[in-house]
Amino acid sequence: MPRELDQQLDNRPAPSKSEANAQAQANDVAQVSDQAQTNDQTETTVKDRFSVDGLRVFEALRTPVIDQITRHVSVRSFDSERQLPEGTVEMMMAAAQSASTSSNFQSWSAVIIRDPERKQKMQELCDNQRFIGQAPLFIAFCADSSRHKWVTEQKGYPFGSNYLELLLISVIDSALACQNAALAAESMGLGCCMVGAIRNHARDVAKFLELPDGVFATIGLAVGYPSSKNEVKPRLPQSVVVHEEKYSTTTRAEGIAAYDAVMQKTDIYKGRKIHIPGLTPDPEQDTAPYGWSEHTARRMARGNDMRRDLAVFLKEIGFVLE
Numbered sequence: 149m150p151r152e153l154d155q156q157l158d159n160r161p162a163p164s165k166s167e168a169n170a171q172a173q174a175n176d177v178a179q180v181s182d183q184a185q186t187n188d189q190t191e192t193t194v195k196d197r198f199s200v201d202g203l204r205v206f207e208a209l210r211t212p213v214i215d216q217i218t219r220h221v222s223v224r225s226f227d228s229e230r231q232l233p234e235g236t237v238e239m240m241m242a243a244a245q246s247a248s249t250s251s252n253f254q255s256w257s258a259v260i261i262r263d264p265e266r267k268q269k270m271q272e273l274c275d276n277q278r279f280i281g282q283a284p285l286f287i288a289f290c291a292d293s294s295r296h297k298w299v300t301e302q303k304g305y306p307f308g309s310n311y312l313e314l315l316l317i318s319v320i321d322s323a324l325a326c327q328n329a330a331l332a333a334e335s336m337g338l339g340c341c342m343v344g345a346i347r348n349h350a351r352d353v354a355k356f357l358e359l360p361d362g363v364f365a366t367i368g369l370a371v372g373y374p375s376s377k378n379e380v381k382p383r384l385p386q387s388v389v390v391h392e393e394k395y396s397t398t399t400r401a402e403g404i405a406a407y408d409a410v411m412q413k414t415d416i417y418k419g420r421k422i423h424i425p426g427l428t429p430d431p432e433q434d435t436a437p438y439g440w441s442e443h444t445a446r447r448m449a450r451g452n453d454m455r456r457d458l459a460v461f462l463k464e465i466g467f468v469l470e
């Protein structure tokens with residue numbers, strides 16, 4: 149992110165008392181790197197990610213894992229000629245299977261798609277996002293309750309877990325697995341983009357991947373060598389997202405305003421303003437500042453018609469939503 153974005157945040161909200169205390173304590177063990185203008189890529193990255201808060205980098209607490217995580221950017225442009233080294237999938241899956249999993253149920257599965265024609269079909273099913281066909285690897289992470297139904301039946305018990313929790317457990321497990329896999333890939337120098345659009349045509353995806361009842365694709369993951377990379381995307385300030393002891397909205401408005409100011413300066417929303425006929429100005433007159441809150445509000449106002457009947461499909465394949 150350009151340094152000017154960092155600089156224009158000088159009127160960022162003052163840290164709360166608890167934040168100030170936490171910082172004072174950490175100063176005892178950590179050398180605070182406020183100078184920060186080193187050549188260290190990672191330090192710059194952390195500062196960029198949290199530029200709204202002006203989050204400090206506590207040197208003594210920095211680890212390669214934190215460095216790796218905070219360097220993350222979604223990659224949507226891949227070198228389609230460059231194949232992945234042998235063992236990439238196996239190592240990613242080892243990371244995925246190492247994620248915490250509710251009750252060790254391991255309620256997820258992954259379908260690996262490398263065949264170019266099948267990848268192309270997945271692209272079509274996922275909002276025709278071009279990077280999916282471009283990436284040498286696409287993984288469909290699935291919430292999977294089928295194994296548990298199978299073992300329960302094998303052991304001769306009635307299945308007594310048909311309620312919403314079964315869905316939540318498997319969705320959470322699949323997301324944790326996907327995140328671990330993505331992080332592993334990023335640590336190998338690969339780029340990834342998660343694909344929620346895999347739920348746009350959930351029924352067709354299930355048919356194409358031959359998913360049994362009780363299994364549905366929650367997140368896709370496109371993986372490959374990046375041919376270009378976006379800059380690190382700043383996140384909401386911690387004052388908005390992190391609550392000390394009790395949930396509080398005290399700093400929400402000012403925190404979001406500060407975030408808007410940062411996001412407006414990037415080109416993230418360039419060409420991506422959402423137009424909702426009757427609700428938003430005509431595109432040529434839509435010149436007011438457009439940041440995260442405007443974009444998010446418009447997305448929420450519009451909704452996603454392709455996912456409105458997901459509950460119907462989930463019920464069809466055996467999930468209970470109550």
Ligand SMILES: Cc1cc2nc3c(=O)[nH]c(=O)nc-3n(C[C@H](O)[C@H](O)[C@H](O)COP(=O)(O)O)c2cc1C
Nearest residue numbers: 220221222224277341342343344345346367378381
């Ligand atoms: C569950 C999930 C679904 C996503 N689906 C898509 C998608 O379909 N297409 C896409 O381009 N990005 C998708 N993303 C990526 C987000 O847009 C991205 O993570 C977010 O904008 C933050 O940017 P960053 O990852 O570069 O920091 C998805 C991310 C998640 C976690």
